[in-house]
Amino acid sequence: MTDYFDALETREPQVREAALLTALPMQVAHAKLASSAFAEILKDVDPASVTSRAALAQLPVTRKHELLELQLASRGRGASVFGGFSAAGFGAQMPRVFASPGPIYEPEGTARDYWRMARAIHAAGFRAGELIHNSFSYHFVPAGSMMETGAHALGCTVFPGGTGQTEQQVQAMADLKPAGYIGTPSFLKIILEKAAEMGVALPSVTKAMFGGEAFPPSLRDWFAARGVTGYQCYATADLGLIAYETTAREGLVMDEGVLLEIVRPGTGDPVAPGEVGEVVVTTLNPTYPLIRFGTGDLSAILPGPCPSGRTNSRIKGWMGRADQTTKIRGMFVHPGQVDQIVKRFPEVARARLVVTGEMANDSMTLKVESACSGPDNLAAKLTDAIREVTKLRGQVEVVLPGSLPNDGKVIEDARSYQ
Numbered sequence: 001m002t003d004y005f006d007a008l009e010t011r012e013p014q015v016r017e018a019a020l021l022t023a024l025p026m027q028v029a030h031a032k033l034a035s036s037a038f039a040e041i042l043k044d045v046d047p048a049s050v051t052s053r054a055a056l057a058q059l060p061v062t063r064k065h066e067l068l069e070l071q072l073a074s075r076g077r078g079a080s081v082f083g084g085f086s087a088a089g090f091g092a093q094m095p096r097v098f099a100s101p102g103p104i105y106e107p108e109g110t111a112r113d114y115w116r117m118a119r120a121i122h123a124a125g126f127r128a129g130e131l132i133h134n135s136f137s138y139h140f141v142p143a144g145s146m147m148e149t150g151a152h153a154l155g156c157t158v159f160p161g162g163t164g165q166t167e168q169q170v171q172a173m174a175d176l177k178p179a180g181y182i183g184t185p186s187f188l189k190i191i192l193e194k195a196a197e198m199g200v201a202l203p204s205v206t207k208a209m210f211g212g213e214a215f216p217p218s219l220r221d222w223f224a225a226r227g228v229t230g231y232q233c234y235a236t237a238d239l240g241l242i243a244y245e246t247t248a249r250e251g252l253v254m255d256e257g258v259l260l261e262i263v264r265p266g267t268g269d270p271v272a273p274g275e276v277g278e279v280v281v282t283t284l285n286p287t288y289p290l291i292r293f294g295t296g297d298l299s300a301i302l303p304g305p306c307p308s309g310r311t312n313s314r315i316k317g318w319m320g321r322a323d324q325t326t327k328i329r330g331m332f333v334h335p336g337q338v339d340q341i342v343k344r345f346p347e348v349a350r351a352r353l354v355v356t357g358e359m360a361n362d363s364m365t366l367k368v369e370s371a372c373s374g375p376d377n378l379a380a381k382l383t384d385a386i387r388e389v390t391k392l393r394g395q396v397e398v399v400l401p402g403s404l405p406n407d408g409k410v411i412e413d414a415r416s417y418q
Contacts, residue, residue, distance in 0.1 A: 005122040008256045009310045016312065020259050023284055025050045028059075030087070031289040037070055037084035038291060053270075056292065057261065061268040061280055063294035064238070065323075068102045081105045088287045098142035100237045106142060109287030115142070116257050117150025120233040120244035123253075124209035126180060128155025133173055133205070135161040135183030135191075136212070142237050143212065147182045150241075163187065170195045173202050180207035185215050185223070185230065192226055203227070211235060214318065234318060236295060238288070239281050243315050248307040251314035257284050260315070261292070262301055265322040265410045266335025268292065276300045276408030278322035279315070296322050298408040324411040328355055328364055333390050335410040338366070341385045347372045348382075352404050353394070353411045362415050364394040369401045 004010055011019075029047035031038040041060055050056055071083035080086065081097075086107045088094045096108040108114055126132060132151050138144035138160055148158045159176055161169050161183075169191050181188050188208055195202050208223065208230040215232040223230045231245040234252055242260065243252035254260050261270050262277040271277040279295045298321065302314040325334050333353065342351045349369040357363050366386055372378055379396040386394040 004310070005119045009119075009253075009312065011311060013311050013313075016256070020284075021051055021053075024056065024259065024282070027282070027284055027286075027289055028291060030286060031291050034087035034286075035085055035289055036080075038289065040084075042291065053259075053261075056259065056282065057263075057268065057270050059268075059292050061263065061292045061294045062290070064104070064296050067238070067293075068104050071102075071104060082107060085288065085290070087289055093287070096142075096145060098145070098237060099140045104237070106237050107288055108142060108145060109285070111285075111287070113150050113153035114285075114287070115146040115149060115235065115240035116255055117146050117233070117235065117241050118153040119150075119255060120231075120235075120241055121147070121150050121154055121156070121182070121209055123244050123246050124180075124231040124233075125207040125229065126151070126154060126156055126209070130179035131157045131159060131176060133159050133161050133169075133176070133178040133181045133183075135163060135169065135181060135187050138162045146235065146237075146240065147209075151182070166190055166194045167198065170198060170200050170202070173205060174200050177204035179204060180209070181205055181228075182209045182211075184212045185210045185219055185232075186213055188228070188230075189219070189222065192223075192228075209233060232317075234315075238290060238293060239283055239295070240285070242279070242281060242295075243317075246306055246308040246310060250307060251302040252317050253306050253308070253310045253314050254312045256312065258282065260313070262299065262315075263294075264335075264339065265298070265324060265408060266337075267339045269339075273301055274303065274406070276316075276319055276406050278408070294322070298322050300406075300408075319408060322408065324409060324413075326355060326411050326413050328362055328390075328392055331390065331392055333364075333392070333411065337389050338410050341366070341382065341389050342368070344385055345370075345378065345382065347378065349401050350404050352409060354414055355412065356414050364392065365397055366394055367397045367399055367404060369404055370398050371401060 025047045028050045032042050074080050074083040094107045098106045134147050136143035136147050151158045210232045233244040235241045241255045243254045245252050259282040261280040263280050264271050265278045279297045279299050281293050283290050298319040299315040338353050342348050347370050351368045353366050355364045382396040
């Protein structure tokens, strides 16, 4: 494949990294100046010093639940509905406002392709001059607008199908003959099944870009058997596009407008290359300048370049949720508490708290990777630390480095719920 959205996709990796790190201190400075929330979060940070990945990793992570809490607190005082995170106010700078569950309110700025979705739509095979049937929701959440503005930036026409009304969706596709579909995979499956039931052929729908749901190989094959080639993207209402699938189908290539980190859940500490952890993103968006925003999603960096010829790094895709807070014997235990315990012992490389038994009669074991198992009485010291940090008793099992699964889990709930 040689047809790329723009030259940015095939830059030398070191050129891309230099450009991102040049823009980073300016974005940090802008966030401190234009966003009252980040003025407080980054009050002790000198933006001019944030010129490397290592320096970025020293900044606080703001997670989605914290953004919601700050928004709610701000609204409770009669202040900004955005909790001080938006750098723009109502009016010409903000054509639309959207809401995600919580509710979390998100601004939409005026930049062309504000959510940066055109790149993903192009990678899914859409081209200028085509009609796209957009079945993402157009109310409350930004998904419909995210895809529509991206399609317009690509030079496409959009039919705003939205959700529901399956028979009308089939009729519109039959009449308008769109080149393809954008929406959730499950809804296109429903539309195609309804079309078959109605005896209506939809031969023009040969490509699709999916989001919002898992897109397993089995479903990909189901569409392929019906003449539809589908690709997926990874985006959020806060950040816009994060990564997208290509014809290589080997992970998702990162968007050109984000700095992405994978950190250990409950912390801001980057994990080793290839290790599963939480996706943390810094955007270069001036309207909503999110610095180290914790998505709560798990993924991992894939080694090597994408076979499609794009040179940006890749992630495996969505691998679960990072928020593993678990109630044990009436007490909540957080991944951050496990990290707090581990950081007291430099000889511990990784840890995993495993909860077993039955609800109300459970037990927990902290499994730690360490090459030092006996002489310094590590297990006993860890047992005391568990009690001190969590206020619960737990056992300790020391295992060899590399023994724990690479799945991003810091707390594993293995209890029986029957």
